[in-house]
Amino acid sequence: MATVDLRDVRKTYAGNVEAVKGVSIAIADKALCVLVGPSGCGKSTLLRMIAGLETITDGTVAIDGKVVNTTGPAERDIAMVFQNYALYPHMKVYDNMAYGLRNRGTPRDEIDRRVREAAEKLELGALLDRRPRELSGGQRQRVAMGRAIVRNPKVFLFDEPLSNLDAKLRGQMRVEIKNLQRSLGVTSVYVTHDQLEAMTLADTLVVMNAGRVEQAGNPLDIYEKPASTFVASFIGAPPMNLLSLSQNGDGPALPDGAKLAAAPKGAATLGFRPEDAEATVANGAAHEGLSLPATVEGVEPVGAESFLYCAAGGGRIVVRVAGRATANPGDRLEVKAKPEKLHWFDREGRRVSSI
Amino acid sequence: MIGQSPIRIGIAHIVLILGIVVVAFPIYYTFVASTHSLQTILRPPLPLVPGDRFFENYWTALFGGVGRIGGVSVGTLLLNTTVMALGIAVGKIVISILSAYAIVFFRFPLRMMFFWLIFITLMLPVEVRILPTYKVMVDFGLIDTYAGLTLPLMASATATLLFRQFFLTIPGELVEAARVDGAGPWRFFKDILLPLSKTNIAALFVILFIYGWTQYLWPLLVTNRNDMGTIVIALKKMISFADADTEWHLVMVTSILAIVPPILVVLFMQRWFVKGLVETEK
Amino acid sequence: MGRRQEDIGSGGSSLSPRVIFPNKILPYLLVAPQLAITAVFFYWPASQALYQSMLREDPFGLNSKFVWFDNFARVLADPNYLNSVRVTAVFSLATAFVAMAVALLLAVMADKVVRGRGIYRTLMIWPYAVAPAIAGMLWLFLFNPSIGSLAYMLRWLGINWDPLLNGPQAMVLVVAAAAWKQISYNFLFFVAGLQAIPRTLIEAAAIDGAGETKRFWTIVFPLLAPTTFFLLVINTTYAFFDTFGIIHAVTGGGPGKATETLVYKVYNDGFVNLILGDSAAQSVILMVIVIALTAFQFRFVERKVHYG
Numbered sequence: 022m023a024t025v026d027l028r029d030v031r032k033t034y035a036g037n038v039e040a041v042k043g044v045s046i047a048i049a050d051k052a053l054c055v056l057v058g059p060s061g062c063g064k065s066t067l068l069r070m071i072a073g074l075e076t077i078t079d080g081t082v083a084i085d086g087k088v089v090n091t092t093g094p095a096e097r098d099i100a101m102v103f104q105n106y107a108l109y110p111h112m113k114v115y116d117n118m119a120y121g122l123r124n125r126g127t128p129r130d131e132i133d134r135r136v137r138e139a140a141e142k143l144e145l146g147a148l149l150d151r152r153p154r155e156l157s158g159g160q161r162q163r164v165a166m167g168r169a170i171v172r173n174p175k176v177f178l179f180d181e182p183l184s185n186l187d188a189k190l191r192g193q194m195r196v197e198i199k200n201l202q203r204s205l206g207v208t209s210v211y212v213t214h215d216q217l218e219a220m221t222l223a224d225t226l227v228v229m230n231a232g233r234v235e236q237a238g239n240p241l242d243i244y245e246k247p248a249s250t251f252v253a254s255f256i257g258a259p260p261m262n263l264l265s266l267s268q269n270g271d272g273p274a275l276p277d278g279a280k281l282a283a284a285p286k287g288a289a290t291l292g293f294r295p296e297d298a299e300a301t302v303a304n305g306a307a308h309e310g311l312s313l314p315a316t317v318e319g320v321e322p323v324g325a326e327s328f329l330y331c332a333a334g335g336g337r338i339v340v341r342v343a344g345r346a347t348a349n350p351g352d353r354l355e356v357k358a359k360p361e362k363l364h365w366f367d368r369e370g371r372r373v374s375s376i
Numbered sequence: 377m378i379g380q381s382p383i384r385i386g387i388a389h390i391v392l393i394l395g396i397v398v399v400a401f402p403i404y405y406t407f408v409a410s411t412h413s414l415q416t417i418l419r420p421p422l423p424l425v426p427g428d429r430f431f432e433n434y435w436t437a438l439f440g441g442v443g444r445i446g447g448v449s450v451g452t453l454l455l456n457t458t459v460m461a462l463g464i465a466v467g468k469i470v471i472s473i474l475s476a477y478a479i480v481f482f483r484f485p486l487r488m489m490f491f492w493l494i495f496i497t498l499m500l501p502v503e504v505r506i507l508p509t510y511k512v513m514v515d516f517g518l519i520d521t522y523a524g525l526t527l528p529l530m531a532s533a534t535a536t537l538l539f540r541q542f543f544l545t546i547p548g549e550l551v552e553a554a555r556v557d558g559a560g561p562w563r564f565f566k567d568i569l570l571p572l573s574k575t576n577i578a579a580l581f582v583i584l585f586i587y588g589w590t591q592y593l594w595p596l597l598v599t600n601r602n603d604m605g606t607i608v609i610a611l612k613k614m615i616s617f618a619d620a621d622t623e624w625h626l627v628m629v630t631s632i633l634a635i636v637p638p639i640l641v642v643l644f645m646q647r648w649f650v651k652g653l654v655e656t657e658k
Numbered sequence: 659m660g661r662r663q664e665d666i667g668s669g670g671s672s673l674s675p676r677v678i679f680p681n682k683i684l685p686y687l688l689v690a691p692q693l694a695i696t697a698v699f700f701y702w703p704a705s706q707a708l709y710q711s712m713l714r715e716d717p718f719g720l721n722s723k724f725v726w727f728d729n730f731a732r733v734l735a736d737p738n739y740l741n742s743v744r745v746t747a748v749f750s751l752a753t754a755f756v757a758m759a760v761a762l763l764l765a766v767m768a769d770k771v772v773r774g775r776g777i778y779r780t781l782m783i784w785p786y787a788v789a790p791a792i793a794g795m796l797w798l799f800l801f802n803p804s805i806g807s808l809a810y811m812l813r814w815l816g817i818n819w820d821p822l823l824n825g826p827q828a829m830v831l832v833v834a835a836a837a838w839k840q841i842s843y844n845f846l847f848f849v850a851g852l853q854a855i856p857r858t859l860i861e862a863a864a865i866d867g868a869g870e871t872k873r874f875w876t877i878v879f880p881l882l883a884p885t886t887f888f889l890l891v892i893n894t895t896y897a898f899f900d901t902f903g904i905i906h907a908v909t910g911g912g913p914g915k916a917t918e919t920l921v922y923k924v925y926n927d928g929f930v931n932l933i934l935g936d937s938a939a940q941s942v943i944l945m946v947i948v949i950a951l952t953a954f955q956f957r958f959v960e961r962k963v964h965y966g
Contacts, residue, residue: 074552076680095558107549111571120567121557168557384870388767389774395764396781399841402796403784405807409799421807471692478688483678490689497700499952503899503921504944507928507937508706509699531695551678561679590789592903593925608789612907615795624805631792638787646780650846 023085023175023208024050025071030080032066032232040066042232043080048225053202053209055240057219058229059255065180067229068212072178073097085175095124100169101178105185106161108153108168114140115149118168132171139170142201159190166198170205177202177209183218195221216256220244228252250370253292259328261292261364262338275313276335283310285373288365291334295341297362300329300348303355310360315340317352331356403635410434410628417624429625437629450630453607456525457589458637460606463526464588465581468535473573476539477565481551491540498533502594510597524598525606529588535580542576543569578648582641589638607634704945710938729939738915739923739940746898746919749833753901754893756837758886761844766874768845769852779849786842790835791903797835798908821909825916828909832917835908836901844889851885852878895951898944920944 025048032041041063048054056064069075071082073094081088089097100121108117115136122132140146143163153161162182169177179198183191199222202209213219219226219240226240228251235255236248247253253261266273266281266289273284273291281291293311303314315333327346328339333356340356348354365373405424409417412427437450478484479491502509509528518524546569554564570577595606602610611634614627642649711729715722733739768778785793800808803820812819821827855878863877879886902921905911911918911926918926924944928937 069552072552072556074555094552094555095560099556101553101556103549103553105547105549107547107553109550109553109568111568120554120559124558124563168553385771388770391767392764392771392774392778395760395767395841396778398760399782399785399838402793402800402838403788405800406796418805421810471695475689475692478685481678482681482685482688484682484685487685490693493701494689494692494696497696499949500700500704500945501899501948503902503924504941504948505700505703505707506925506941507934508703508710510929511706512698512703527695528699531692531699536692555679561681561684564679586787589787590792590903592789592791592906596906597929608791608903611795612791612903615798615907624799627795628799631795634792635788639784642783642787643780646783650779650783 024048024083025054025176025208025210026081026083026086027067027071028081028083030067030070030082031078032063032070032075033078040232041070044229044232044234045080046225046227046234046237048208048210050208051206052224053199053211053222054225054227055211055213055219055223056227056229057213057216057255058235059214061231062229063232064212064214064229068178068180068210071176071210072099072101098175099178100172100174100176101180102165102169102182104181106153106165108161108164110153112152113149114145114151114153114156114164114167117153117164118171121168121172135171135173136167139167142170143167158186159194162186162194166201170201175208177207179209179211179213181213182211184213184215191218198222217258220256228255230255246372247292247364248372250290250292250366253364253366257294259295259339259341261294262298262336263366264291264334264336264338265289266291281311283360283363285365287367288373289368290366290370292364292366293358293362295328295339298338298340298356298358300331300340300342300354300356303353311356311358311363313338313356315354315356317348317350317354319350320346320348322346329354406628406631406635410625410632412625414623414625417628433625433629434633437626437633448602448605448610450607450610450633452603453605453610453630454633454637456522456604457606457608457634459522460525460591460595461585461588461638463522464529464591465584467526467530468532468584469577469580471530472532472535473539473577476536476543477569479536480540480543481561481564494531494536495533497531502528506593506597513598519598520601520604525595525604526588529591529594535584538576538580539573542573546572575648575651578645579651582645582649585641586638707938707941707945710934711942712935713938714935725935729935730943733936733939733943736936738918741915742918742920742923745829745915745917749829749836749901749917749919750894750897752829752833753836753840753897754890756833757840757893758844758889760837761841762848762882762886764841765845765848765852766878768849779846782845783842785839788839789903790839790901791907793839794832794835794904794908797831797838801831823913825913828913828917832901832904832908835904836897840893840896844893847885847889848882851882855881891951891954895948898947898951 025046027044027046030041030044031039033039044063044067046054056067058064066075070077071084073089073092073096077090081090083089084097084099109120112120118136118139119132122135127135136149137146140149143166145160145163145167148156148160148164153164156164162185165182182198183194186194195218198211211222213222223240225237226243227237228235228243230251236243236252240256243252244256247256247261250263254263264275266284267276268274268289272286273281273288275281275291284291291311298311300315313333315331315338317329317331318337319330321328321330322345326344327342329342329346329348331338331340331354338356342348367373405422408424408426409422410433411430412422413429416422416427439449439451475490475494479487513519513524513528516524518527550568551564554568559567590608591606592608595609599605599609602613605613607630611627611630614630615622712724712726713722714725714728764782768775768782771778788796798806798821800806801812801819801821803809803813803822809819818824819827821831859877859881860873863873868876898919899921901919902925905917905919905922906925909917911922920940921944924937924940927933927940
């Protein structure tokens with residue numbers, strides 16, 4: 022088992038395109054680290070640098086304490102699950118899983134034992150003689166996993182492995198991957214652009230943007246204390262409501278002029294999550310924290326909950342209400358949030374702690 | 377599908393059958409001629425059905441040696457032609473697949489220049505450089521050798537371009553997966569790339585085999601000795617319309633023997649051949 | 659994910675697989691065989707042809723002098739050469755037209771029938787495997803004035819047939835042989851082209867009241883244009899170069915110079931008559947023609963991609 026340490030890793034492509042601009046992450050043994058971020062944020066490049074498929078321009082990548090910058094992918098003792106599975110189309114499932122072991126000169130009976138064991142775990146036993154094109158998407162995904170498992174590597178690398186599956190299957194596989202990773206206890210790095218996947222899978226969550234780490238840590242901590250407006254809007258669905266503030270003589274204020282008593286100095290953006298807000302019929306009652314007059318513009322009932330889309334505080338916000346919403350478009354409401362549920366960000370979008 | 381009246385379908389069949397008569401008749405009639413005696417052939421019209429000299433004529437041609445081409449047996453010519461066709465087909469495939477592999481899966485200085493150097497040879501068929509190429513052959517002592525018959529025809533852009541095109545459709549992930557699985561350039565080539573290229577190779581083989589088999593100008597230039605000639609060249613030498621002593625029955629046998637091997641290759645590998653042809657030329 | 663964007667700088671076209679083998683010497687070894695053969699048998703001779711096209715040798719080949727474009731000027735002013743240009747044009751166009759027209763007719767018929775399509779195709783592709791020179795010889799055997807059975811029939815019909823003495827008849831014979839060999843090739847492409855035309859378009863035209871003939875000329879034929887253009891280029895190239903064997907084996911350029919095509923003349927002047935400078939100049943002119951044809955073909959192929 023192994024740790025993975027990235028120190029100030031950089032990637033510059035020809036033509037001075039900087040894809041990764043100095044990333045440092047320490048992944049503990051047996052942990053599942055998820056790299057999440059929008060397209061082009063450098064997360065895949067980073068993963069591929071750990072895999073050895075991409076050269077490292079600067080900084081170091083260490084696996085199990087050993088720097089592997091110049092080691093080939095085969096010698097890093099990693100296994101990778103690819104977005105499109107990358108199964109060898111002309112090989113049977115069995116051979117797909119066995120190929121890596123054969124290349125390493127593993128004895129025949131040992132290969133056979135390991136392949137069958139992995140197939141057992143992934144319920145692929147009946148499919149070992151099929152070719153990839155004869156399998157469903159979910160089955161191919163399992164074979165790709167199996168190919169990683171049989172190798173018994175130090176590190177698993179997952180490159181958006183579920184993005185080609187339909188929503189239902191994705192949910193199912195997510196649980197399976199998590200359980201598998203736990204039971205095998207293999208350190209893993211998982212890349213996705215799906216924040217839900219990231220939240221549910223991660224022991225350590227790393228949110229990336231434009232080649233940099235925006236925030237890293239425990240997923241719930243990140244959810245509760247996003248370090249920047251980017252993280253705030255990226256993690257959570259629907260995303261956190263963000264309202265920009267103007268600076269009055271005596272402190273930050275909403276565009277409509279409403280003062281914000283609790284606002285810390287230097288706050289330029291106010292944020293609160295849809296589920297942390299409460300929408301009531303305006304009654305003028307004093308409220309500690311945020312209290313915003315809002316006009317309902319749309320209602321989205323989802324069943325167990327409903328989302329109210331409102332115009333408020335010079336912007337647009339979403340409020341989650343449990344069950345069936347009684348409000349209708351055009352209704353005027355009061356949106357309230359408790360002071361401890363408010364997030365403040367400075368002009369650069371960095372979090373400002375409310376004192 | 378629009379309904380077709382039986383009459384129209386009938387007409388279509390008649391046209392097709394007529395077409396096949398036109399297409400196949402010369403070959404059939406040659407076969408018929410190859411089974412008659414010289415005397416029968418010299419007194420047209422020739423019967424439409426085969427005669428009784430099949431074994432005699434074929435035996436003489438294959439093993440007896442034909443006077444006009446210096447007594448060389450057709451068997452020798454068939455051997456030469458087979459060597460040439462196989463040599464060109466196999467050589468071209470090997471050379472092209474290697475260079476396409478390098479150009480697609482490696483990055484190295486001068487890569488694109490090499491690609492263009494290969495690509496431009498499309499525009500330099502033998503016909504436009506006859507004499508200087510002949511001189512090169514003489515300088516290298518390649519006249520009347522198998523190497524001379526095959527080597528210069530082994531390099532061509534088409535096969536390289538075809539393989540390159542195919543390689544470009546192979547997903548990058550597959551290469552990455554192979555590298556993670558511990559496959560180096562050679563293992564990747566042997567375990568992944570070659571098996572995936574099977575159909576392309578088969579198709580190309582048929583096309584190139586026929587290309588090699590039907591060569592005319594090149595063997596005409598680089599062979600002087602009759603026993604190094606190909607069957608097509610020998611045929612030309614056997615015919616003289618001025619002389620009355622052309623052994624037409626043997627000419628016909630030789631023609632059939634020259635036609636049958638490539639036809640068999642086409643028929644047996646029809647599936648790949650048609651696919652390959654239509655795809656190669658696109 | 660950011661694959662596409664991240665690909666930008668990784669070198670080479672975005673089409674090529676990104677992952678590559680980090681190897682310094684191997685790729686050179688892999689391209690070496692092809693480059694060696696290409697250099698020795700293509701570039702060196704081609705450059706020699708260029709060089710020689712500007713040299714004038716004395717009749718004994720003892721002396722030569724650099725004469726710039728004199729050889730070209732002489733060749734282009736030579737009535738024999740101009741005759742050869744005309745012969746080539748007639749021969750190529752006639753061959754391409756006959757081979758394509760017959761193939762198209764057969765392909766359209768084959769597209770109609772359901773039963774026996776495979777058998778028709780199988781029987782139709784034979785001539786592809788026949789060497790052009792042999793094709794010529796087979797036709798000559800059928801139409802040879804002294805022993806050809808079909809020549810016998812023509813005479814019986816009252817036609818004074820002798821392609822060995824009559825220039826136009828010789829031309830008809832070589833065109834027939836050259837076109838015959840090419841029918842199978844064109845047939846395969848037209849069949850593929852016809853199959854690629856969406857049935858719904860033809861059905862829509864039928865609903866619009868177009869009869870079968872009208873449907874063919876207004877819908878099918880225009881949609882087949884990419885295939886037709888492509889085949890036109892291929893057939894012209896074929897008639898230009900690959901038919902050397904037919905001419906050489908059947909007519910030897912004669913009678914007179916009635917079937918002396920450009921390629922045959924290059925061969926004859928250079929190899930038989932040993933007029934090196936002129937032959938080289940002719941080679942270079944041919945080279946220009948090939949380059950034009952290739953360029954045309956590639957432009958067109960690119961356009962075809964857009965047609966889907």
